[in-house]
Amino acid sequence: MMPPLHRHSRRFITALCAAWAAWTTLAPLQAAPPPPQLTALLFYATDGDGSEAPEKMPDTSGDIKRYEKALRQATTARHFHLIGKHTAEAQARFSIWLKPSPQFPLQLENTGTMPDGAITLYWILWQKETLPIKDRELVKSTTILTAKTPLIIAGPQWRNGRLIFLVRKES
Amino acid sequence: MKDEPISPQDSQMTRWIDALPDAPLPEGINIDEASRERAAAAAVATLLRQHVPLRQDPPYPDFFNAQVLKKIRDEEALLERAPATRQAASWRDVLGQWLRTPWMTGATAAACTAIAIFAINPRPLDEASSGTRVLTVFSPEPNTTTRVMTAADQSAVVVSVDGLSAFPSDRLVVGLHTTEPQSLVASHQP
Numbered sequence: 297m298m299p300p301l302h303r304h305s306r307r308f309i310t311a312l313c314a315a316w317a318a319w320t321t322l323a324p325l326q327a328a329p330p331p332p333q334l335t336a337l338l339f340y341a342t343d344g345d346g347s348e349a350p351e352k353m354p355d356t357s358g359d360i361k362r363y364e365k366a367l368r369q370a371t372t373a374r375h376f377h378l379i380g381k382h383t384a385e386a387q388a389r390f391s392i393w394l395k396p397s398p399q400f401p402l403q404l405e406n407t408g409t410m411p412d413g414a415i416t417l418y419w420i421l422w423q424k425e426t427l428p429i430k431d432r433e434l435v436k437s438t439t440i441l442t443a444k445t446p447l448i449i450a451g452p453q454w455r456n457g458r459l460i461f462l463v464r465k466e467s
Numbered sequence: 468m469k470d471e472p473i474s475p476q477d478s479q480m481t482r483w484i485d486a487l488p489d490a491p492l493p494e495g496i497n498i499d500e501a502s503r504e505r506a507a508a509a510a511v512a513t514l515l516r517q518h519v520p521l522r523q524d525p526p527y528p529d530f531f532n533a534q535v536l537k538k539i540r541d542e543e544a545l546l547e548r549a550p551a552t553r554q555a556a557s558w559r560d561v562l563g564q565w566l567r568t569p570w571m572t573g574a575t576a577a578a579c580t581a582i583a584i585f586a587i588n589p590r591p592l593d594e595a596s597s598g599t600r601v602l603t604v605f606s607p608e609p610n611t612t613t614r615v616m617t618a619a620d621q622s623a624v625v626v627s628v629d630g631l632s633a634f635p636s637d638r639l640v641v642g643l644h645t646t647e648p649q650s651l652v653a654s655h656q657p
Contacts, residue, residue, distance in 0.1 A: 311576035319580060338642065351642035366623030369616055380642035397640050412597060423634070435613060435628045437604040445598035448618075448625040453633040454640060462623075 331387040332415055333466035334404060334441075337363075338380040338396035341373035342457030349455065351397075352377045363446070363462060370450035371458050379459075383466070386415065399424050400451065400459065407438075414442040415465060421449060443467035484508045599624045608632070 337359055340349045355361075355378045367376055380396030386406040394402040404419045420436040439447055446464035453459075482490035484505045492501055525531040565571065601615045604626055611630035618625060634640065 307572045308576060311573055312579055315576050315580040316583070319584060338640075340640070349640065351640060353642050353644055363623065365620055366618040366625065369618045369623070370625045370627055378642075379640060380644060382643060382645045384645075395643055395645065397642055399634070399638070399640050414597065414599075416602075421628075433607050434631060435604065435606045435608075435611075435626065437626065438602040439604075439624075440597075440600045440602065442597065442599050445621070446623050447599055447601070448623050450625065450627040450629075452628075452631040455636045459634065459640065 331385045332406065332409075333383055334386045334392070334394060334417075335381065335383040335464050335466060336394035336396045336402050337378065337462040337464075338400065339367060339460040339462065340377045340379050340454070340457050341367065341371045341375070341460050342377070342455075343374050344456050346375060346377040346457070349377055349379060349457070351379050353379065353381070359462075363448070366446070366448055367460060367462075370448050370460055373457055376460075386417075394463070396461070400461070402461065402463065404463070410440060412442075414440050417441050417463075419463070421451065421461065423452070441465050601626060606631075 339360070340346060340352070342349075346352060359381075360367075360376045360378060364376060382394045382396045384392050384394060386392055386404060388406050388408065391403055391405045394404060396402075401422050401424065402419060403422060404417050407416045407418055409415050417439050418437075419439065421434045423432045423434050425431055434451060435449065441447055441463065443465045444467075446462050449461040449463070451459040451461055476493045479490060479493045480496065480501070483492050483501065485508070486505070492498065598617075598621065601624060604613045604615060606613050606628050608628075608631055611628055614625075614627045614629065616625045616627065617623075
């Protein structure tokens, strides 16, 4: 003979409560997602061959070709040369320094992650002078950065060209 | 009103009045009085037979027959629908038995928990739905302007700082290629 339904209902409610309690206990123990990785690239944009910028590095990752169209939005220069590249983790609520060149460090603070995975960044582009007391903030901004769309910063002129920075969130 | 039980003597007396076989007059009964009762009962019976017909036809035979035929048709229709009804009942029985199976309790609890988890933690939105956005931008340098542009192919957001003094040509911009982890610095401490 089958047991009455109300006995199963009691079992069901008990099992549901146990599963809920287990989930609420174990959910916070799940591994937090790793902090996002940010990369800063420094390009030298010029009409010439770039010989006046001796610190060029080989573009092994194809970054110039990848961003050439976007870089042309920032400058009318015909050629782009990669000078520096720096990748680091941007842990939430901490400031990090990305230094594709020690003369132009980027200070970035990951102030939070958006529901769509984008991060909010408070960043400052510095220019180091020969004397530390003369370090200058060139530009500062609050930006929501996604992995799909990098941020390009067209900075100061230098020699026969212009220094252009690119910040991207690694996916 | 409660029915009083009939005593065996009364029952035997009634049978004697009705002139049933094997019904002798009970003892202690006056035969004359009993005979008068018997004659009165026979007179009432004769009177009833004379005035009440033994066979009574329905008042409207055609209507009666039509109602009988209608009842027959209704019952036939019920019998035709019976298999579907029985099938529905058996389906409900099977569902009831299935719901009463012991493993069903745990399985349903797990399913409800999974649904609750998905309902509480909605799937993250696709980053592609919204690109990089510059909320604020400012240059402390004098005589500078900042412009925010989106590349024609939406592949990048460009912040152009115009009017900056040029970086001295006699200084070298040293390039670095680093992937070493950064030493973390507390917020707003350059």
